[in-house]
Amino acid sequence: MTGKTIKIGIVGGTGYTGVELLRLLAQHPAAELRVITSRKEAGMAVAEMFPNLRGKVALKFSEPSAGALTACDVVFFATPNGVAMEQARPLCDGGARVIDISADFRIKDVALWEKWYGMKHACPELIAEAVYGLPEVHRDRIRNARLVANPGCYPTSVQLGFLPLIEAGIVDLDHLIADAKSGVSGAGRKAEVPTLLAEASDNFKAYGVAGHRHLPEITQGLAQAAGKPVKLVFVPHLAPMIRGIHATLYARLTAETDVQALYEARYAKEAFVDVMPAGSHPDTRSVRGANCCRIAVHRPQGGDIVVVLSVIDNLVKGAAGQAVQNMNIMFGLPDATGLEQVALLP
Amino acid sequence: MTGKTIKIGIVGGTGYTGVELLRLLAQHPAAELRVITSRKEAGMAVAEMFPNLRGKVALKFSEPSAGALTACDVVFFATPNGVAMEQARPLCDGGARVIDISADFRIKDVALWEKWYGMKHACPELIAEAVYGLPEVHRDRIRNARLVANPGCYPTSVQLGFLPLIEAGIVDLDHLIADAKSGVSGAGRKAEVPTLLAEASDNFKAYGVAGHRHLPEITQGLAQAAGKPVKLVFVPHLAPMIRGIHATLYARLTAETDVQALYEARYAKEAFVDVMPAGSHPDTRSVRGANCCRIAVHRPQGGDIVVVLSVIDNLVKGAAGQAVQNMNIMFGLPDATGLEQVALLP
């Protein structure tokens, strides 16, 4: 970049995705933070809300203003669902590129989106244009996208875990199972009883077994890779930890393959997918704070069921880190620019 | 019992199963704690090691002595694997009844046991006689058993979760999946790096995917219920919490059934299996400290895969509580005697 910087705007920076985005962008060599909006906290210094940013980010939250945002090269939406679809259009038309970390533009089928998200879509005409921001699948289209729909956390870990099997066409597509466990930050920085420490600590539970919003997003991606419909049972669980997703995936092999070699080949050129040696068990802390998906593949007792273990930090490769990776791709930088942080262990 | 008491000995009371057994027996109306042995801690007051027992248990650890133990009505082994098989014979012959909370007598196939446990079995002749202490299956035989092999923690939660489906003969027995998550106390009170708080907290990982000792114990029980062999993929995980197992079970239905009704009927008379209303998600804290297995059954998207959620406290229904339940049955008491504790929530 030799001095060239990317002017950055953030809409809605008061949640966990927002503070994580700020942590990463504050260390990014080409990023120039210009504006961060929050109607509720306008006027407050960002570092007052998030003291880890003291001395690192000098910005204050400002009232949303289309003008200031349009003047940016890229605008991140770190907002609740339903906000980006209201505001993306004028930004794109005004020349800013948009990376939406919320779910507004992820599902191509508008009716399906409206069913799962319980609202009318405000900007269906941009859905087709939006590029699903999973770099390991759509890197070429991300490069020139005006609007990137950054994947959800579960969808990132589950898709990266299943893709090699599905692209190879060697598993039963009618009985895929994803047993996923997430840290509590996945629920966002919202005042709610079930995610209080006194409720969620020293406890473990499944939730949303009847249906979770990330199910259609995952099946859309897997079906696209398969070239045909897939059936997935997706069971999310809440684990008593802050960060991390551990997806344990089960698929029935329909053809013999060296699955270890398959995975290594599929991700050989990917900076942020680490296929571990055979027999490994990735732990979520090995990616804590890092933009990385670590994967291990097993065939217990040599049977016909493949077990894939796929871990990410839900706030990094599952949200803000992947968003920065997409920004890098969009602006011609190497994927890894500003994303070389080593995971914090212990 | 009207005044009659059960004289109790405990071999090896310095682990988590031991202290939990003491907590339960200290509150049991018919239990009279006579002797607790520990070669290493002989002479130390039990309440000095476990201060929660101050004022509740006056015993000291004593040197192992066959005489003192044989004089008991029942002897619990809360020892590492390999100890009970050395000592059970003379106790049984001497008239004491034995409840082995370790794994020594759980597997009927000696060669299989020796393969998974990596040692020669010292008392194969008692294996056939030993009754597998899962009251919901073997209550009648437990009543008169001289030697009860108390089930493992994972095997308790997985078997209770799968049994109604398997007994009904309505699932594909070749592709059962048990994705199980355990709190760290399941690893015992052993000084080891991987279970340090700084290693295991704020972290999640699978382990033993290639093979875990509880696999043959579970398949033995399920095969017995099925009347034919079963194939199970069993993936245990370590969750960052003290107590609790959450087993998420997947089975493919081969016949239509009202699974909710099936489960409710199967456990209608069981004091310690709670089938929750349809749509529920049991959390492990709802059984923390209580001798209870809570189960919920789901069929996501109405598909052919049944998802069973089964939770226990690994130290209670998964170890010491179930042992006391077995003792109650062996001595003609109601299952629930001394086991009415309400789970600690939050």
Added chain:
Amino acid sequence: MTGKTIKIGIVGGTGYTGVELLRLLAQHPAAELRVITSRKEAGMAVAEMFPNLRGKVALKFSEPSAGALTACDVVFFATPNGVAMEQARPLCDGGARVIDISADFRIKDVALWEKWYGMKHACPELIAEAVYGLPEVHRDRIRNARLVANPGCYPTSVQLGFLPLIEAGIVDLDHLIADAKSGVSGAGRKAEVPTLLAEASDNFKAYGVAGHRHLPEITQGLAQAAGKPVKLVFVPHLAPMIRGIHATLYARLTAETDVQALYEARYAKEAFVDVMPAGSHPDTRSVRGANCCRIAVHRPQGGDIVVVLSVIDNLVKGAAGQAVQNMNIMFGLPDATGLEQVALLP
């Protein structure tokens, strides 16, 4: 009690104090739960909100009704501050005895209460009559009280820790220091960002150093014991755990004494204060779920500063357990009736 039962009403049972009270009363041999009110949850089964109570408590939340409550022998207020002062009068006049677990009647100086709690007191005329429910100090007056003001959690641990020194008149009363650490359940079951797991876990902080509502309550009790004013610096901290308070107390000795003997003598007859052997360090888990205050006394380097370590479970001896202890005293039962639970460790 030989069959006689105490008819019990609870106002506001949807918080942590409420569920803990239900856990204890469900196991209490003389308690008969009659009514539990919650305007918001009226009609919902208590066990639906708190699944640990399934099969243990059959009550449903009901609309507040003075009639149903007045028919009870005792009514517990497990409500936010400001509720009991509105409702206690008619209950007392109607013959029910009242145990207020909130702060409404703890402070004798109405103006002081109004300053710290930021509201006008609705029932100042009952304040003088209300008995401060710390059994170790006021047992005789509790026996016949119509209205008991159950102490706060910090005040219980700090007062029990300081009292022997202050009653003996051997410490500098102008420079008392209480450095207290609390689990997150002390903040209640309220949807608030700072007590989310993702905020409070793996974190430690002080709060309210400028002034905490429990300060005047503590100084009132200590001043009464001293017979003169005291000055206390009270620094509360939030610890990343569910339950437990650890108060570390510092006082400067003004006269030589055997402090260990002093503490042992002071609490010799108290069922729920355990003075540990010299050199001990009580941990909060040793009282988890138990109605117990464990205390250890130190004089580091033989200097003139006494360090007292005092631990309780904030929900038990710091709230619901002490409330039941007060009920026992009020109804002529031994303090320990229904309160013999062994702490859950690990």
Added chain:
Amino acid sequence: MTGKTIKIGIVGGTGYTGVELLRLLAQHPAAELRVITSRKEAGMAVAEMFPNLRGKVALKFSEPSAGALTACDVVFFATPNGVAMEQARPLCDGGARVIDISADFRIKDVALWEKWYGMKHACPELIAEAVYGLPEVHRDRIRNARLVANPGCYPTSVQLGFLPLIEAGIVDLDHLIADAKSGVSGAGRKAEVPTLLAEASDNFKAYGVAGHRHLPEITQGLAQAAGKPVKLVFVPHLAPMIRGIHATLYARLTAETDVQALYEARYAKEAFVDVMPAGSHPDTRSVRGANCCRIAVHRPQGGDIVVVLSVIDNLVKGAAGQAVQNMNIMFGLPDATGLEQVALLP
């Protein structure tokens, strides 16, 4: 540094200080990791033990070898106490500079060291030369030091918290109190029962109240600042978290001062001490993974006791980060080189 690199050796990199040092040095622009020794793990890839370093650190553990280490510009000892004093001499004589993160060279009084550490000092002749590596006090001497004794974690937080008051000569030096709370990683990566998750989680306790090894180190530093002896009561506690120290300090003012201004002035030029605005409460997570000490100063109720809240990450500013800061100073780099990481929050 324009291309110049510092050749680095690490002795004993299998503990938490070691992996943290590797995390920081892997991101340091001037650091060239040359050798890391571990007798026990020789031959194993560092990234196999610590998977967060996969793709970041290519080194393997090697057998200790004086030659390879002497060829380095600087050698870090991340060893248990008692190792560096055996090996530092030949390294220093051979031209390598040494930063000892263990306690071997921190205490100037050999007899005092030997009393607290329970062993004979193997290299007393280097103690006088060793520079105590607290940059905020000894920066000038660190610059040219051959041997730096990197401070302990508690001593860093407590000294930085007390120094302004003591240097100003405005507090009672006979009654200083430090109530300190540490995460479990402070105990090291050692297999021990008390730091197991099942023991230390959801629990809080004091330890070592009778005397902790960090006491003489702290009093040495404070006495030096005061120019006369000081008396400190130091009570360490174990908090159920991985990282972080929160020191709550109490001192009695003997003269009126604007303490906020005093602290701000004292640390105005320090990159890694952040004096927060009046009324603040720093939380440990605000420095998680960052080389920073955040401090807030209070005078509760305007009394004569000053309360200082001082937080660090025990593995960063309390160990590895401060060691890298010292390296930077020794090699003429700005303190902050390679240490700009933003704390991980949440």
